Amino acid sequence: MAKVKHHNIPLDQIIKPENIVFKRTKLFTDNVLSYCPGCGHGVAHRLILEVLEEMGIADKTIGIAPVGCSVLAYEFMDIDMQEAAHGRAPALATGIKRTNPDKFVFAYQGDGDLAAIGTAETIHTANRGENITVIFINNGIYGMTGGQMAPTTIYGMKTSTTPYGRDPKQMGHPLKITEIVAQLPGTCYVTRQAVHTPALVRKAKKAIRKAFEYQKQNKGLSFVEIVSNCNSGWKMTPVQAVKWLEENMLPYYPLGDLKDIGLD
Amino acid sequence: MIVGAIVVDTERCKGCELCTQACPFGIISMSEDVNSKGYHYAYLADPYACTGCENCALVCPDTVITVYRMKVEEPSKAKN
Amino acid sequence: MGEILLMKGNEALAEAIIRAGADAYFGYPITPQSEVMEYLAAAKPEERTGMVLLQAESELAAINMLYGAGATGKKVITSSSSPGISLMQEGISYMAGAEIPAVIVNVVRGGPGLGTIQPAQSDYFQATKGGGHGDYHLLVLAPNSVQEMADFVPLAFDLAFKYRNPVMILSDGLIGQMMEKVELFDPIPRWTDEYIREHHGSWATIGKTPDRERNIITSLDLVPERMEKHNLHLKEKYDQMEREEVRYEEISTEDAEYLFVAYGSSSRIAMKAVKLAREEGIKVGLLRPITLFPFPKKPLERLADQVKGILTVELSLGQMVEDVKLAVNCRIPVEHYGRVGGMIPTPEEVVEALKTKIINR
Structure with missing residues (x-):
């Protein structure tokens, strides 16, 4: 903990519009996020919107919401959006981008959506090198349906359908789909990030910015995984969940760039 | 020196406490009171120690924190 | 008088897709309609009109590409045959719910299951009673000649946009495979982005500009009062089709x-x-x-x-x-x-x- 240093400046001198250094982006709607307290979806949403705002491309961006907890993402983002059937967001994105190549298109997907039911769409869209951006939220569990096993549930992790822990002999192995995606020649930028500490949030935002910059340069599919928490599904407090994520998720899903072919 | 302040949208705060962990000075606490949704909301417990570093706002999943920051002359210089 | 050619039903359909000013064809090969994509690929639609042609990894992907592109106000079409159309039912139900215009061609073959590659009309229930889940209908056109395989394409697009509803052209392996004389209609130019903004900008996801609320394409509403209202709105469209679109x-x-x-x-x-x-x-x-x-x-x-x-x-x-x-x-x-x-x-x-x-x- 850093040492506290007190000042005696009256707060009303500090709390003035000209001193604002961080505020809610205007690209958020007024709706209260439907996510549980502490859920990483909110930060991921914010970072995307901040990037769109900073790049000045919100008016030519079309987002795609998945099925899962973020099924209502379009309620929170003040941009044109489509809601996809479970796992099909990359196919929608393909259709949009192919017919609207001047638009920016992103698919926002969770682990069940992207790495289980939508694996074929994920792989083939990436392999075709569609000029889109995929934001992949991996919290190792199915949040919306009540905490069932996800393809990314790690070894031994308890979920409502693996109450004694994930046993690879029965349920197979946690899927590192981001590593698979990075192998595909159609992808230009593949990275794994997290958003549970201030430093990681700053990095994740840079990664999302980069992903959209790649899209701007038509370099192929850019893919940002965000290892996130699901306090409710994990049955922990948000603070415990963040610690558990650090200690258990990150060793299996190490952070960092898996592929970066270079911007012009 | 750099001084700062935060303003929490207490009605939107869901009381996750992640900001209390992110604050490098540990000066954010949770209220005894609850908001209309029943959540204890975050507040700046030691308001004259905030530097406006934004860390709390960065990790806040609901973007309920607005951060203010300004540069002021050192108190020692100000006295002279 | 338009150009008169001797063509297969599937070929006439393909040529009509380009001439109808379609923006995209997404599909997956399946007998007895594979000639559609083959014809399109050889015809270089990207040079002729700028139309997008893409072979998807599955019918599931193809129909969802239609969903995405159709939801931007583009004229999009796919074709398949019975087993492939079954795979598309998920997307078709979502498109009906989300009110996305698109044209789906089913060159029917015998079933159930893999069935046969020979002609059949055993997908009538699937085509006319919904096919996927939920209370919905497609507007279904049934060509009986190579001529109608061509002529029904622009008609289907008109109806799809009139009702913001998927339209199915229910053909079969016999019509698709047989050759007949066909008089081709003159090409219709593709819509410009300005045209789409003007005519479909009230609902299409083409980028939210400050002068309007955001457009959302979704079939979801968790509020039952609103969802019931939406279903009744869809019903009103089907009733209007019954009043205005009966053809025989x-x-x-x-x-x-x-x-x-x-x-x-x-x-x-x-x-x-x-x-x-x-x-x-x-x-x-x-x-x-x-x-x-x-x-x-x-x-x-x-x-x-x-x-x-x-x-x-x-x-x-x-x-x-x-x-x-x-x-x-x-x-x-x-x-x-x-x-x-x-x-x-x-x-x-x-x-x-x-x-x-x-x-x-």
């Missing part, structure tokens, strides 16, 4: 004492059967539904006052016959004759069936 053809019905009801390839066989029966002195006519949804109930009601009995001819075990029975409401005998599994009845068989099932029943 009557052949030799003026003096008919008996009636065939047949669509698509069966109607061609039934036409010949009308001729053969009349040579024997049997006054039989044909009602050919062109729209299967909305179904031509009123002309059937009228003809039920005139004829003594109706025989439906279908390449199925009896699907459309149910709608015919509903339309005539048990006032006269309605029977079905069909061959299945890729078998096609001869006109003589049909006349014989008319005699045994209706005239001498």
